[in-house]
Amino acid sequence: MTSSGSPVTIPLGISPSELPALSTHRLEVLKTANDPNVTVGQMEEVIGRDQSLALRVLKIANSPLYGRSGDVKSIRRAVFLLGRDQIKHAAAALAIAPIFDMDVEGLVDGTVLWKHALATASWVERISKYAGRRMPEHMYTASLMHDIGLVIMLKCVDQEVSIIETARDEVRAVEDVERERLGTDHGALAAAVCEAWGLPAALAQLLATHHEPADGVGQLLGLGQWMARHTGFPEFDWMSVMACASHEQLDALDLNDEDVENILVDVEFVREEVAVLGFN
Ligand SMILES: [Fe+2]
Numbered sequence: 001m002t003s004s005g006s007p008v009t010i011p012l013g014i015s016p017s018e019l020p021a022l023s024t025h026r027l028e029v030l031k032t033a034n035d036p037n038v039t040v041g042q043m044e045e046v047i048g049r050d051q052s053l054a055l056r057v058l059k060i061a062n063s064p065l066y067g068r069s070g071d072v073k074s075i076r077r078a079v080f081l082l083g084r085d086q087i088k089h090a091a092a093a094l095a096i097a098p099i100f101d102m103d104v105e106g107l108v109d110g111t112v113l114w115k116h117a118l119a120t121a122s123w124v125e126r127i128s129k130y131a132g133r134r135m136p137e138h139m140y141t142a143s144l145m146h147d148i149g150l151v152i153m154l155k156c157v158d159q160e161v162s163i164i165e166t167a168r169d170e171v172r173a174v175e176d177v178e179r180e181r182l183g184t185d186h187g188a189l190a191a192a193v194c195e196a197w198g199l200p201a202a203l204a205q206l207l208a209t210h211h212e213p214a215d216g217v218g219q220l221l222g223l224g225q226w227m228a229r230h231t232g233f234p235e236f237d238w239m240s241v242m243a244c245a246s247h248e249q250l251d252a253l254d255l256n257d258e259d260v261e262n263i264l265v266d267v268e269f270v271r272e273e274v275a276v277l278g279f280n
């Protein structure tokens, strides 16, 4: 059921119980992190209710990324130091991460997929800052969740392994082979997870169309993914990378190739952010 009580629309005959589930508390953390009106104090309160989450936030605040080394001892100080946007981003990442703890031997490593998600989110934020565009509130979570449908496909759809093998062997996009064989793609499943978790409809819509972006926000997610792949964070380690960002992406964001080079200068920051928020 969705938060409004209507049934979730899930393609491929997958039942709601097969969708990935978060604990009640992790889901609350994720929803709070996507609430445009939430205060820093509310973030501190919701994180502080789970000791393992609180410890991870302390570790992040004490990481070289924020110029600290062990002198942040309380959640209050950690939240204050990170600031509203960063604490929301970290909380969303920590809540979602366990879903990506999966492995299909030789084909899909959940760690690789999660690093792709984190790098995409980090690049999306850097592109937005460079372009002077305020990201929609749900943009960071959308970046983290955009390929979550692949996790469900691998768990629930027998054909997905052979679809990925075909995409690999024929150097084709996975979503194209999915649509050809299944009539839908992993974006539709990601949208179903958003619905089931009661996340904003705009987030579900963005994930549903992440391989055929309909507007500037979709192109922003696409450019973030390209930058993630380009800087060593592909969805799969066998996936090839297009040489350039697409002109549709750049035109929609009023950017050019030189801007892309300027944004890519932040690669070390992105690598550090991925390391801090990755599985460890
Ligand atoms: Fe992706």
Ligand SMILES: [Fe+2]
Pocket: 146, 147, 175, 186, 187, 210, 211
């Ligand atoms: Fe995707």
